[in-house]
Every structure is written in C-alpha cells, then in structure tokens.
Amino acid sequence: MSKSPFLNQVRTELRTRQYSLRTEKSYLHWIKCFIRFHDLSHPQKMGNQEIEHFLNHLAVDRHVSAATQNQALCAIIFLYRHVIGREIVDLRYQNTRTPKRIPTVLGEEEVKMVMAHLKGKYWLITAILYGAGLRIQEALSLRVKDIDFASQAIFIFNGKGRKDRYSLLPKSLFEPLKSQIEVVKKIHQQDISQGAGMSSVPPAIYRKYKDSLKTQGWQFLFPSTHRCMHPYDGYLCRHHLHASAYARQLRQAVSASNIVKRVTAHTFRHSFATRLLENGTDIRTVQELLGHTDLRTTEIYTHVVGNRRAGTISPVDFL
Known part of the structure; x- marks a missing residue:
C-alpha cells in the first residue's frame, strides 16, 4: 500500500x-x-x-x-x-478522437516465418492468438480448466468489457496444449510439495473458491517463473507469464524473420479475423468469436478483405 x-x-x-x-x-x-x-x-x-x-x-x-x-x-x-465527490462539468477539453486505422495483417507465409523463430510456450501462445483470435491478456490468463478438448473450445473468462465467451480450439493444437498442461502439472506439484500451490485469482473468486484453488484446473496455462504475494489478499501464489516476456520473444522472432511490418501480439488477432472473413465466415460469427459488442468494430476487417479482393488493377501493371 x-x-x-x-x-x-x-x-x-x-x-x-x-x-x-x-x-x-x-x-x-x-x-x-x-x-x-x-x-x-x-x-x-x-x-x-x-x-x-x-x-x-x-x-x-x-x-x-x-x-x-x-x-x-x-x-x-x-x-x-x-x-x-464532485462532478467535473464544462471542461474545455474533450476526449481526443483516436484515428481510425486499417489494422496490420500478416499473410499466412508471414505468420509461418514468425512462428518458425518461436519455441515452446511462446510458439504455443502465438498459435492461440492466431488460431483463436484472443487478445494477449486473454491468452495469458487462460487456466487449465478453460481448455475443452471434447467441445473443441476455449473459454475466455472475464475478457475485455468483463464478458465471458468461447472461441475456437484448433485441432492442430491438441497435442502441444496437452504437453503444456503436463508442464503446468509438474510446476504445480512442486509448488504443493513446498507448501504453496495456490493460483492467483480475483478477490471475489478467492472468497468463493478458496478451498479449490490448489487444484490443477485453476492453474494458469502459462505460469510465471516465480511465485509472488497476491496484491489484494496477501497469500503466496503463482501468477501467469507477463505480457512483456512474450513481447520480447516476439520482437526477436519478427526481427529474425526480416518482416518490415510492425507486428505486435494483437496483429495475430487481426490476422485471425481477416482470414476467417476471407474464407467466407459470417461476420456475426467473427464478431462473436472476437467478443466485439458493436458490429462496427468487426467491420473494419471487411476493409482489409475488400482491399485484397476488389480485383482492381493498378495502371502501372499495364506498362
């Protein structure tokens, strides 16, 4: 404090x-x-x-x-x-309008190039971002219990706007995910043997499920390297991998791929949405998978698809 x-x-x-x-x-x-x-x-x-x-x-x-x-x-x-306890009125300053920009999207070969320079959990995180359209914090916040192999679905708890939703669980990620869950299991067993084993959760969940938080299902899919004290409730726990650790690995992979586009974790989410629309997926389905409240937010990806499919030929190509 x-x-x-x-x-x-x-x-x-x-x-x-x-x-x-x-x-x-x-x-x-x-x-x-x-x-x-x-x-x-x-x-x-x-x-x-x-x-x-x-x-x-x-x-x-x-x-x-x-x-x-x-x-x-x-x-x-x-x-x-x-x-x-005072309302601010007549402020001579309004919310600055953020410019509307077409999102940066990677082609399939570019995605392959970047992923070829990533290994282990960093490769898997990228595969989830691109394969399920998750935000980086949503991917890092996944717990073992959120992976449903039977239904081929990923459960996203308390995503942006405090909304829960489901997204796709690609079949090609079944085995890598099962291997990662085994890694989590070993870390968890080691924590328990040392008198720990609690996962980091919001205070309300801690009060409700306190006795269950040492179970494997509550453990983060991508746990942090070290344990820490919970910032609210003060118990020893293990949080998830920090976004900066992933960003560092991604920068190195993009640099090694010689890709000149500005690539962040969110670029894979943009690429996921664009690829679905290119393959004929209904825009309402894409909206649901991305967790967008307003369809207009999803429609920005139609501009990317439109730019690529309009069939317009540049005059210089006739020279």
Missing part, C-alpha cells in the same frame, strides 16, 4: 468498484502525475483550470498519444467523481 492516505483512499475506491489491477495502476499513476504537476496541491483545492492545464501539458509538451490523453482524463474524472 502507498504511504499516502489519500492515494490509499483512491485505491480502495477502485477495488470496491472492481476495477482491474492494470487499470488501478494506470489510474494511480496519472493521479500522482496530476498532483505532482501542480506542486503537490490537494485535488480538493483544484478544479477545471488545473485539469485543463495538465491535459494540455500532456498533449503539447509530452506529445502523448490520443489514447494516453483519454486514459489520463478518465483517471482524473474518476478521482473527482468517486473520491472527491
């Missing part, structure tokens, strides 16, 4: 409203930046002018992205609405 009673109050409010740990860390970061920017003045004594000054500083002086500006604004609005 922070030494500041005020920041502890903010943290308590975030946890009471069940914000994710990532959001908690992000909001606390921006709130601290806001307070430090104004020479440690208490937010109670500040208002619209100070908020606008800080947000303009981020945009003009620090050149942060539109998404980062919006995140900082959301953190400050949360602070005043739920902690200070």
Whole structure:
C-alpha cells in the first residue's frame, strides 16, 4: 500500500468498484502525475483550470498519444467523481478522437516465418492468438480448466468489457496444449510439495473458491517463473507469464524473420479475423468469436478483405 492516505483512499475506491489491477495502476499513476504537476496541491483545492492545464501539458509538451490523453482524463474524472465527490462539468477539453486505422495483417507465409523463430510456450501462445483470435491478456490468463478438448473450445473468462465467451480450439493444437498442461502439472506439484500451490485469482473468486484453488484446473496455462504475494489478499501464489516476456520473444522472432511490418501480439488477432472473413465466415460469427459488442468494430476487417479482393488493377501493371 502507498504511504499516502489519500492515494490509499483512491485505491480502495477502485477495488470496491472492481476495477482491474492494470487499470488501478494506470489510474494511480496519472493521479500522482496530476498532483505532482501542480506542486503537490490537494485535488480538493483544484478544479477545471488545473485539469485543463495538465491535459494540455500532456498533449503539447509530452506529445502523448490520443489514447494516453483519454486514459489520463478518465483517471482524473474518476478521482473527482468517486473520491472527491464532485462532478467535473464544462471542461474545455474533450476526449481526443483516436484515428481510425486499417489494422496490420500478416499473410499466412508471414505468420509461418514468425512462428518458425518461436519455441515452446511462446510458439504455443502465438498459435492461440492466431488460431483463436484472443487478445494477449486473454491468452495469458487462460487456466487449465478453460481448455475443452471434447467441445473443441476455449473459454475466455472475464475478457475485455468483463464478458465471458468461447472461441475456437484448433485441432492442430491438441497435442502441444496437452504437453503444456503436463508442464503446468509438474510446476504445480512442486509448488504443493513446498507448501504453496495456490493460483492467483480475483478477490471475489478467492472468497468463493478458496478451498479449490490448489487444484490443477485453476492453474494458469502459462505460469510465471516465480511465485509472488497476491496484491489484494496477501497469500503466496503463482501468477501467469507477463505480457512483456512474450513481447520480447516476439520482437526477436519478427526481427529474425526480416518482416518490415510492425507486428505486435494483437496483429495475430487481426490476422485471425481477416482470414476467417476471407474464407467466407459470417461476420456475426467473427464478431462473436472476437467478443466485439458493436458490429462496427468487426467491420473494419471487411476493409482489409475488400482491399485484397476488389480485383482492381493498378495502371502501372499495364506498362
């Protein structure tokens, strides 16, 4: 916990409203930046002018992205609405519109090239991203019990927007997944022999299933290398692999593949959706598999497919 009673109050409010740990860390970061920017003045004594000054500083002086500006604004609005107890109105600053861009997509050969330079769990994570269209945090948060070989489905618990859904479980991944589950089993047995064996779970699940959390089904499919103390409930547990560890391996694989496109974990999700549409999958099915609330979010992939299938020939090709 922070030494500041005020920041502890903010943290308590975030946890009471069940914000994710990532959001908690992000909001606390921006709130601290806001307070430090104004020479440690208490937010109670500040208002619209100070908020606008800080947000303009981020945009003009620090050149942060539109998404980062919006995140900082959301953190400050949360602070005043739920902690200070004051609504911020007539703010001369609106959410910055994030530019709509066509997503970067890899072709099948490019995917093969990248995956050829990945091994073990990093290869398997990439295969799940591309084969099931998961976000990186969804893939890393998978537990052994979420893999349903009988139904050929992957269960995604509490995905973006706090929604549960199912996605495809590719048949070609059956054996690699079973091998990974055996790895998890060995790590889990070692933890139990050392008096541990608990998996990291949200507080509400901890209270409800506390006696079951040492079972193999609750263990993460891609466990972290080291155990840690749970940030909320304080018990010794094993969390999942950190996204930065995967990102590091992916950068190396992309570099070794000599691919000039900007490739991130999300690129495989984009490629999954595009490939399904190219193969004639109904867009509503793609929307369901991706977990999109709004069909318009899914429709962006039709632009990628359209660009490739329009059949338009460039004039230079006639020369």
